[in-house]
Amino acid sequence: xxxxxxxxxxxxxxxxxxxxxxxxxxxxxxxxHGETLPVLDRISFRVRPGEFVAVLGPSGCGKSTLLRxxxxxxxxxxGTILADGEPVVGPDPSRIMVFQDPTLYxxxxxxxxxxLGLETRGLLKTRKxxxxxxxxxxxxxxxxxxxxxxxxxxxxQRAALARALVNDPRMLVLDEPLxxxxxxxxxxxxxxxxxxxxxxxxxxxLVTHDIEEALLLATRxxxxxxxxxxxxxxxxxxxxxxxxxxxxALVEQRQKVLELLGLGSTW
Amino acid sequence: xSEAVADGVQGASASDTPSAAGFWTVxxxxxxxxxxxxxxxxxxxxxxxxxxxxxxxxxxxxxGVILVAVFLSGRRSWRFGRRIHYAGPWILVLGLxxxxxxxxxxxxxxxxxxxxxxxQKILAAFVDDWPRILECVYYSLRLLVAGxxxxxxxxxxxxxxxxxxxxxxxxxxxxxxFIGPVPATAWLPIAIFVFPTSFTASMFLIALATGMPVAxxxxxxxxxxxxxxxxxxxxxxxxxxxxxxxxxxxxxxxHVFVGLFMGLSFSFAVLVVAELLGVKAGLGWYLQWAxxxxxxxxxxxxxIVMAILCSTLITLLFRGRDRLxxxxxxxxxx
Numbered sequence: 001x002x003x004x005x006x007x008x009x010x011x012x013x014x015x016x017x018x019x020x021x022x023x024x025x026x027x028x029x030x031x032x033h034g035e036t037l038p039v040l041d042r043i044s045f046r047v048r049p050g051e052f053v054a055v056l057g058p059s060g061c062g063k064s065t066l067l068r069x070x071x072x073x074x075x076x077x078x079g080t081i082l083a084d085g086e087p088v089v090g091p092d093p094s095r096i097m098v099f100q101d102p103t104l105y106x107x108x109x110x111x112x113x114x115x116l117g118l119e120t121r122g123l124l125k126t127r128k129x130x131x132x133x134x135x136x137x138x139x140x141x142x143x144x145x146x147x148x149x150x151x152x153x154x155x156x157q158r159a160a161l162a163r164a165l166v167n168d169p170r171m172l173v174l175d176e177p178l179x180x181x182x183x184x185x186x187x188x189x190x191x192x193x194x195x196x197x198x199x200x201x202x203x204x205x206l207v208t209h210d211i212e213e214a215l216l217l218a219t220r221x222x223x224x225x226x227x228x229x230x231x232x233x234x235x236x237x238x239x240x241x242x243x244x245x246x247x248x249a250l251v252e253q254r255q256k257v258l259e260l261l262g263l264g265s266t267w
Numbered sequence: 268x269s270e271a272v273a274d275g276v277q278g279a280s281a282s283d284t285p286s287a288a289g290f291w292t293v294x295x296x297x298x299x300x301x302x303x304x305x306x307x308x309x310x311x312x313x314x315x316x317x318x319x320x321x322x323x324x325x326x327x328x329x330x331g332v333i334l335v336a337v338f339l340s341g342r343r344s345w346r347f348g349r350r351i352h353y354a355g356p357w358i359l360v361l362g363l364x365x366x367x368x369x370x371x372x373x374x375x376x377x378x379x380x381x382x383x384x385x386x387q388k389i390l391a392a393f394v395d396d397w398p399r400i401l402e403c404v405y406y407s408l409r410l411l412v413a414g415x416x417x418x419x420x421x422x423x424x425x426x427x428x429x430x431x432x433x434x435x436x437x438x439x440x441x442x443x444x445f446i447g448p449v450p451a452t453a454w455l456p457i458a459i460f461v462f463p464t465s466f467t468a469s470m471f472l473i474a475l476a477t478g479m480p481v482a483x484x485x486x487x488x489x490x491x492x493x494x495x496x497x498x499x500x501x502x503x504x505x506x507x508x509x510x511x512x513x514x515x516x517x518x519x520x521x522h523v524f525v526g527l528f529m530g531l532s533f534s535f536a537v538l539v540v541a542e543l544l545g546v547k548a549g550l551g552w553y554l555q556w557a558x559x560x561x562x563x564x565x566x567x568x569x570x571i572v573m574a575i576l577c578s579t580l581i582t583l584l585f586r587g588r589d590r591l592x593x594x595x596x597x598x599x600x601x
Binding site: 068071072073090091092093095096097099101103105106107108109116117119120121147149163164167173 | 493495496498499500501502503504505506509513514517518520592594595
């Protein structure tokens with residue numbers, strides 16, 4: 001708690017805006033050709049309002065499934081998910097999922113893509129200016145008329161972030177949004193994501209398999225086991241922002257996470 | 268082969284870009300060719316009676332004059348000039364074809380008559396029979412538009428329904444599979460019996476021919492939409508109506524246009540067949556009527572008009588697509 005004081009100013013503002021998340025005993029399985037494939041096994045953890053929680057785990061362990069349940073795109077086989085105390089029964093623009101691929105609509109201009117959430121809720125007429133604001137925020141104000149195929153990978157993912165932010169979400173559900181970017185773009189985007197979070201006060205739940213990314217961004221890291229995923233550990237990352245990759249404490253944490261994932265001896 | 272042609276065209280244009288407008292060899296040859304065709308037409312006596320030999324010669328000379336005008340005017344400085352320049356090799360070859368055609372038919376009488384008629388005969392059909400041709404274009408167009416629009420709208424709605432709704436898929440899919448492959452013209456005896464007029468019967472057949480490919484392609488377009496597109500819309504608060512109208516349909520539009528292209532092509536075939544039976548005007552009827560009178564000049568004229576009509580309609584469709592699907596990368600240009 002001592003280290004938390006360093007980020008105290010943002011945290012206190014965030015707590016009255018971001019969404020609280022309570023995942024209770026959530027299990028999930030898929031039915032594949034008549035067979036049951038368990039993917040999540042009694043997952044429980046809480047996310048405080050305004051917190052940035054990263055979920056780490058081996059690939060294919062069910063991290064993305066967990067996020068889809070939180071976003072309300074699928075219903076869990078058992079257990080409950082509470083968003084601000086209310087059970088999640090479907091998708092809602094207050095908790096928006098950002099996908100690994102930008103998945104912009106290729107038939108819409110960047111501006112129209114970003115305006116998506118306002119359009120679905122009938123707010124486009126009254127809040128047009130919001131679209132321009134967030135485009136400026138992510139540095140795409142010169143590309144409003146461009147079509148997605150004219151954007152680079154980083155720009156497309158920034159447009160996808162803008163599309164989420166235009167709704168003033170109280171929680172962002174991030175499914176490896178930087179996973180397919182080249183390493184330089186990725187480092188730049190980690191910084192941008194962090195400053196967006198610190199400025200906009202939303203709660204963030206990030207799935208990633210990049211340990212460094214999790215440690216640089218998150219206030220807490222949840223480590224999952226292989227499929228079916230169980231919670232291995234929860235680590236508080238009490239380091240002030242902006243963090244540095246070679247911070248001793250982070251390097252130690254990284255070693256700990258690698259051991260939790262069964263990769264301790266390789267480093 | 269096609270590369271060689273492209274090379275030839277590029278070679279022709281490359282040769283005169285840099286050096287002060289250069290000498291347009293192809294253009295000069297084309298002008299000479301068209302004047303030669305005019306000369307042959309007018310100076311070499313016909314072996315049989317033809318009405319419009321002087322008019323044809325004037326028209327061919329007219330093409331030559333236009334070529335000379337373009338040749339002298341700095342053809343790269345205005346739009347028409349650039350188009351003529353680009354079409355140069357084609358114009359040259361067409362001039363030679365007219366020359367040879369003239370010689371082989373009217374002048375030497377080598378090709379069997381009346382099927383291989385002289386170009387004057389086709390000209391005569393246009394000059395003497397244009398009111399009837401125009402009337403036939405009007406009737407064909409009216410029937411075609413009524414049938415194609417009906418078929419496209421119904422096919423599109425059916426395709427969206429089958430692609431989107433499980434219930435519509437359950438009932439619609441077997442019908443589409445069972446009826447779809449049957450050529451629309453096979454319904455002709457039934458259509459004539461069921462529908463009160465030959466116009467509505469023909470319209471039904473054209474609508475059927477257009478609607479089937481539109482329905483199938485729309486359905487496949489809607490069914491193949493990347494499911495993440497729906498997830499994105501849902502997480503941003505979209506309802507089902509939005510998913511259909513603003514996600515599924517726009518995503519399926521490239522498929523829909525393939526269906527429209529196929530449907531429109533099929534509709535031409537059905538139009539001709541439908542007009543061969545029981546109508547009193549229309550291009551299909553005109554072809555049969557001309558053939559009945561052994562007026563092969565008129566028949567060829569009808570075919571030319573039909574080619575112009577069909578290719579214009581297809582071009583219009585592609586224009587519409589280019590406009591609507593401007594977002595697509597690497598569109599095929601018609």
